Amino acid sequence: MKPLGPIPAGFVAADGELIIGGRKASDLVAEAGRTPLFVYSADRIAARVADLRKALPDAVALNYAVKANPFGPVLQAMAGLVDGFDIASAGELAMVTEAGIDPARISFAGPGKRDAELEAAIAAGVTLNLESEGEATRALEVAARIGLTPQLAVRVNPDFDLKGSGMKMGGGAKPFGVDAERVPALVRKLIAAGADWRGFHIFAGSQALDAAAIAETQAQTIALAARLAAEAGASPPKVNLGGGFGIPYFPGDAPLDLGAVGQALARQLARLPGELAGTRFCLELGRYLVGESGVYLTRVVDRKVSHGEVYLITDGGLHHQLAASGNFGTVVRRNYPVAIATRFGQPATEEANVVGCLCTPLDRLADKGGFPRADVGDLVAVFCAGAYGASASPAMFLGQGPAAEMMA
Amino acid sequence: MKPLGPIPAGFVAADGELIIGGRKASDLVAEAGRTPLFVYSADRIAARVADLRKALPDAVALNYAVKANPFGPVLQAMAGLVDGFDIASAGELAMVTEAGIDPARISFAGPGKRDAELEAAIAAGVTLNLESEGEATRALEVAARIGLTPQLAVRVNPDFDLKGSGMKMGGGAKPFGVDAERVPALVRKLIAAGADWRGFHIFAGSQALDAAAIAETQAQTIALAARLAAEAGASPPKVNLGGGFGIPYFPGDAPLDLGAVGQALARQLARLPGELAGTRFCLELGRYLVGESGVYLTRVVDRKVSHGEVYLITDGGLHHQLAASGNFGTVVRRNYPVAIATRFGQPATEEANVVGCLCTPLDRLADKGGFPRADVGDLVAVFCAGAYGASASPAMFLGQGPAAEMMA
Numbered sequence: 025m026k027p028l029g030p031i032p033a034g035f036v037a038a039d040g041e042l043i044i045g046g047r048k049a050s051d052l053v054a055e056a057g058r059t060p061l062f063v064y065s066a067d068r069i070a071a072r073v074a075d076l077r078k079a080l081p082d083a084v085a086l087n088y089a090v091k092a093n094p095f096g097p098v099l100q101a102m103a104g105l106v107d108g109f110d111i112a113s114a115g116e117l118a119m120v121t122e123a124g125i126d127p128a129r130i131s132f133a134g135p136g137k138r139d140a141e142l143e144a145a146i147a148a149g150v151t152l153n154l155e156s157e158g159e160a161t162r163a164l165e166v167a168a169r170i171g172l173t174p175q176l177a178v179r180v181n182p183d184f185d186l187k188g189s190g191m192k193m194g195g196g197a198k199p200f201g202v203d204a205e206r207v208p209a210l211v212r213k214l215i216a217a218g219a220d221w222r223g224f225h226i227f228a229g230s231q232a233l234d235a236a237a238i239a240e241t242q243a244q245t246i247a248l249a250a251r252l253a254a255e256a257g258a259s260p261p262k263v264n265l266g267g268g269f270g271i272p273y274f275p276g277d278a279p280l281d282l283g284a285v286g287q288a289l290a291r292q293l294a295r296l297p298g299e300l301a302g303t304r305f306c307l308e309l310g311r312y313l314v315g316e317s318g319v320y321l322t323r324v325v326d327r328k329v330s331h332g333e334v335y336l337i338t339d340g341g342l343h344h345q346l347a348a349s350g351n352f353g354t355v356v357r358r359n360y361p362v363a364i365a366t367r368f369g370q371p372a373t374e375e376a377n378v379v380g381c382l383c384t385p386l387d388r389l390a391d392k393g394g395f396p397r398a399d400v401g402d403l404v405a406v407f408c409a410g411a412y413g414a415s416a417s418p419a420m421f422l423g424q425g426p427a428a429e430m431m432a
Numbered sequence: 433m434k435p436l437g438p439i440p441a442g443f444v445a446a447d448g449e450l451i452i453g454g455r456k457a458s459d460l461v462a463e464a465g466r467t468p469l470f471v472y473s474a475d476r477i478a479a480r481v482a483d484l485r486k487a488l489p490d491a492v493a494l495n496y497a498v499k500a501n502p503f504g505p506v507l508q509a510m511a512g513l514v515d516g517f518d519i520a521s522a523g524e525l526a527m528v529t530e531a532g533i534d535p536a537r538i539s540f541a542g543p544g545k546r547d548a549e550l551e552a553a554i555a556a557g558v559t560l561n562l563e564s565e566g567e568a569t570r571a572l573e574v575a576a577r578i579g580l581t582p583q584l585a586v587r588v589n590p591d592f593d594l595k596g597s598g599m600k601m602g603g604g605a606k607p608f609g610v611d612a613e614r615v616p617a618l619v620r621k622l623i624a625a626g627a628d629w630r631g632f633h634i635f636a637g638s639q640a641l642d643a644a645a646i647a648e649t650q651a652q653t654i655a656l657a658a659r660l661a662a663e664a665g666a667s668p669p670k671v672n673l674g675g676g677f678g679i680p681y682f683p684g685d686a687p688l689d690l691g692a693v694g695q696a697l698a699r700q701l702a703r704l705p706g707e708l709a710g711t712r713f714c715l716e717l718g719r720y721l722v723g724e725s726g727v728y729l730t731r732v733v734d735r736k737v738s739h740g741e742v743y744l745i746t747d748g749g750l751h752h753q754l755a756a757s758g759n760f761g762t763v764v765r766r767n768y769p770v771a772i773a774t775r776f777g778q779p780a781t782e783e784a785n786v787v788g789c790l791c792t793p794l795d796r797l798a799d800k801g802g803f804p805r806a807d808v809g810d811l812v813a814v815f816c817a818g819a820y821g822a823s824a825s826p827a828m829f830l831g832q833g834p835a836a837e838m839m840a
């Protein structure tokens with residue numbers, strides 16, 4: 025038997041069923057009308073934001089990285105909870121504005137912005153995080169052509185990375201941002217060109233569970249911003265400190281010590297260098313805000329035995345849960361937290377593989393996990409499904425199509 | 433510098449540009465109206481089928497595995513080229529029938545068929561490849577309810593795998609098919625229940641480049657089918673021998689020796705055991721039929737240097753080319769065949785990374801490859817993009833949306 029990832033704290037059963045947002049899994053499926061179904065708990069999202077507000081210094085703003093989950097009702101819930109929104113494409117710009125969010129709250133990062141995307145962002149009053157000198161030139165040209173003053177920040181490729189992060193986005197050659205040593209010259213150029221210079225965006229990594237590593241990276245980020253500001257001869261109105269706050273997915277993972285991160289950041293902000301005295305800091309979080317709020321529910325359509333191994337074959341799979349299947353950014357496949365939603369809390373009595381309906385051996389949601397006995401019709405829950413699930417999976421593979429999504 | 437995968441034979445330049453289906457890359461993009469763009473060459477697909485017909489024994493039928501590429505015009509082209517179509521969902525059934533293909537030519541495999549999918553298939557006259565005893569029971573119940581005689585084949589989980597295959601689908605416990613030792617009893621049950629028993633489906637692996645390994649697997653498959661037929665006391669009308677024919681993606685890969693596969697299969701069919709004397713054999717190929725016909729064209733939107741490394745940042749990426757980015761079924765990332773389409777055939781003069789527009793370090797299409805110098809506006813070609821590209825990638829990630837697709 026192989027271990028399963030840790031189920032996020034607070035999920036309980038009623039009448040033997042998993043409860044999400046106060047409602048039974050089977051009732052949620054009945055309301056949606058079908059499986060597979062992503063359910064996102066509005067209460068869990070609000071509680072997570074409240075935990076962050078409590079742990080972090082008041083002066084730190086909180087941004088939502090839309091890429092983690094662009095579902096409309098999630099964006100609408102976030103509108104009243106966070107300060108800013110970070111987008112990565114004109115497609116995400118459309119989603120955020122459709123959710124009724126003021127473009128003045130939005131910033132746009134991403135290494136491959138097309139001219140049409142630059143124009144849409146400038147026209148809407150979105151802040152652009154510039155990823156290169158070439159992009160800066162194009163943004164200034166677009167702004168001049170449409171007669172608007174662009175709001176431009178510079179994304180910095182830092183000369184350090186976030187230790188222990190799942191994805192490193194700094195330290196050495198990278199497609200993201202401008203190498204730190206070239207940033208001061210670019211800032212001076214933007215200011216000289218009459219742009220509204222908004223500051224720095226510095227993102228060193230993601231999905232870290234080590235508070236000390238995050239605190240060290242934040243200290244390095246603040247020091248780098250101060251150094252770049254001094255060299256540029258201009259104080260940044262804003263500094264986006266990046267994110268990197270991870271959630272536990274796998275056996276042995278422990279939750280991030282949020283209090284320790286907040287205390288370290290408070291100490292940093294209490295001794296800011298003069299260049300940053302008037303700077304507004306923000307954190308950009310996606311996965312940490314929504315990841316644990318989401319549960320993916322899929323129905324068992326077959327139960328079979330092959331060479332003594334039990335297979336629970338579901339109507340879901342990697343076309344909605346690419347990362348849970350171990351095929352997205354992971355080298356060694358490990359189990360996500362998975363449970364039988366319609367027998368939640370019952371003891372494990374057998375070893376079973378939970379697989380998807382796709383005709384490929386890659387489509388496995390749990391490998392040799394311990395579960396109560398499940399049969400055709402039971403619902404399987406994959407936890408930590410709120411971020412990088414529905415939108416980060418190949419929904420059209422094998423003609424399957426997207427899952428249903430709902431808030432609870 | 434790291435090597436790039438081998439460009440399929442026959443791609444040439446005219447006026448310094450890659451030619452696909454007799455037309456320049458930039459002309460194809462102009463017709464499509466945008467990038468990124470998948471172009472599939474009808475001539476290359478037809479030539480590949482002709483090569484197969486020449487190499488394989490006349491008695492062997494050729495099926496197309498729709499999951500490799502379900503683009504409507506590809507299905508329409510296949511309708512006049514191959515004998516049968518293998519689908520994996522009701523979604524694919526709808527695509528194939530919309531392409532005007534007779535359902536009598538279709539068979540349906542896949543471990544997680546819902547009742548509604550079984551009903552749609554039986555009602556249309558599609559052959560079901562049954563994946564378990566439970567699915568067999570459900571199919572018989574559905575057929576009885578709607579008053580039709582179901583066409584049922586049994587998918588066998590073979591007790592061997594395809595050596596050297598990219599994905600093993602036999603040998604030990606698997607979610608696919610019925611363990612060989614339980615197949616004869618199931619066949620007898622189907623026949624006794626009045627079903628139209630169509631034979632066996634035996635798929636041992638995919639993406640193999642070793643002709644000897646494929647020949648050995650085909651011999652084992654035929655021997656297994658004969659043994660199961662003898663034990664069941666019934667000769668199979670059809671045997672689907674599976675596929676497994678690979679294409680070269682990576683540096684050092686050599687094309688499959690199709691002649692050797694065909695000759696070995698001819699020898700096998702010349703000495704068939706009596707149980708299979710009246711059996712019609714077919715091969716189920718997807719990737720081998722369409723993979724090398726396709727080219728993914730994406731435009732360079734930024735050229736930048738970070739710590740001395742050149743980055744060509746494109747408007748495409750892993751949201752259309754998940755496998756090329758190294759994030760789908762591969763443990764070690766290697767480069768696909770990639771070239772600058774608008775400078776095709778020119779010598780490599782620099783080392784560059786080709787990355788996508790997504791804000792994640794996973795989005796890399798070529799790592800430290802050798803290319804002629806390319807600038808903003810140039811087109812990049814990713815070859816071997818005809819199979820498991822558009823439909824097997826997370827098109828909605830970061831709000832990007834699907835690529836354009838066209839036949840040339």
